[in-house]
Amino acid sequence: MKRYAIVGFGCAGYHAAKAIRSLDKTGELHVFDRLNMPPFNPMLSTYYASDRISLDGVFPFGNLDSLCSQLDLQFHGGQTVSSISQNTLTLEDGSSYSFDAILVSTGARALLPPLKGLPDSRVLVMRTLGDAERLRARLASAPPCRAVVVGGSMVGIKVAELLAARGVEVTIADGADWLFPLAAFPHVGRELERRLTLRGLRFTWGAMVREISPEGVVLTSGALLPADLICLCIGTRAEADTVSGPGCGVQVGRGIVVDGNMSTSCPGIYAAGDCCEGTELQSGQTMPIGLWANAARQGEAAGRAMAGHPEPYAGNIIHNITHFMGLDFVGLGDSRREGEPVVWGGLSAGPYIEARVRNGSLQCVNLLDCRRAAGILKSLLLAQLDRPGCGLTPVQTAALLGCGISREFIRKIGGNRHV
Incomplete structure (x- = not known):
């Protein structure tokens, strides 16, 4: 029987546990967390602080008892892991445990x-x-x-x-x-x-x-x-202390360095979520990518690899989608990337989109008060990373037209064949 440990029960830890249990029904699954609570979404902290959501609303996967039952896991709450070395996990009280695979999903802390x-x-x-x-x-x-x-x-x-x-x-x-x-x-x-x-x-x-x-x-x-x-509110720092000690053998930069299977440089130790450096697809470099959806995908990839059924996760792009004070702002891709500006709408009033296009492919996009188009433009940006210059599908084109976006803008970003 295989023994698994997950250190840190956030978004990545939850999705790793879910993937492990879907592939291995009988293995021992242990979760260690310094807190006694279910996975919490940090991006909901301000919503809770402002009374826009209830306490239950900050726990998107449900309560702890139901999660332990659903995933058949042993939860060790209030347990701080002080170090990890090879297949051994040591707690702050000095006790240690051995596992076949260990995932570090400790997240990040406010700087x-x-x-x-x-x-x-x-x-x-x-x-x-x-x-x-x-x-x-x-x-x-x-x-x-x-x-x-x-x-x-x-x-x-x-x-x-x-x-x-x-x-x-x-x-x-x-x-x-x-x-x-x-x-x-x-x-x-x-x-x-x-x-x-x-x-x-x-x-x-x-x-x-x-x-x-x-x-x-x-x-x-x-x-x-x-x-x-x-x-x-000046940023975060990866929680990588558990694998930063001498003799651990895990490479740590701005976060724990991993490959597509979320494997670290030490066999049997994996990392996922905000504590690790994922691959940023536009640059090809590894860096912390503090996104909820990214943590979910990394956690799933780690769980599959730990259970012996790897399915590598390629990575993600930098993107931000947020709503505040009646405004919507979306940034897709690294805004520092160069390209020809392609604009739709008016910057000082109403919805506005500005894309940078180079060699027929999107480089980055800003959207103001037009978030309905964000998913389509992100999909196009990702598709063009694999197939430079590829165009919008007819369905995507129709959806952008449905948002009121001009045919000229759509043609310039890749809708030539369908507009």
Whole structure:
């Protein structure tokens, strides 16, 4: 009988367990997690903090008891794994266990830089259920008047939205020069800023934080941003400590390095989800790709490989889809990639799409208030990675026309044969 261990029970861990159990009905399946709760979706933390969803809503796969029963797994909650070496897993209390295959799916943690003035009770991050609970408690007990959100990230904008909805004066401070710099073209990011400023948000760009003072956030320029609540949303760091010790043999860069089967450089040890570096298809490089759907696919690939039925996962592209303050923004592909701009709609009013096309293939796309078209354009971008210059299908073309998108735009991105 084969013995499996999954360390970290998030999206990737759940999908790995599901894949293992579908292929191996009798193997022993053990899940270790430092928390006693079912898989949690970090992107729902702000929705829970703002009371837009209930506590049950942040657990997309159901409660822990039902999952343990459905997947016939032994859950070791409140157990912190201190190290993994070859086929052995060691807990913080010194006990160790051997397994035939071990998956590390520990996710990522919010980045908290060593700023002068920390720790400070006014300073929060937003990643875990505990983070959301702390923000809820703060808003209930001592509602802030002025807040600074450090980091104009997808999470940062959601935090700013929920605070502004409570009547808080919010300033977003970021070291970049425009909103979503890795996803949005500069002029698109600035248009988002314009629209959000009309909704009451304030922005400070090129802003690097020097310290947290009793009055608020002090920038390296010496400027002070007054605040009685500060939320740091400046990114995440892969939780790879369990395999970073000497003698483990697992290669770690910005995350745990894996191949298409989610195998690490150490036989028998796998990694999936936000703790690992997946393949970014446009560049061909490995990097952390912090997407829920990506974690699911990686987890499934890891589970299949662990059970002896590998089905490699090729990877994904950088993409972001988010809704905030009545706006939709979608970024597909690396916005820094070059190509001829192809535009539909008006940037300052109504829906807008801008694509960059090179040698007949999409390189990257920004969409404002037109998310219905996002899935089709992502499918085309992915298809053109395999078959450069391939066109839209008749069904895809009809769907884009149904979104009101012009025939000229569709022709320029690959609809020539069907428009």
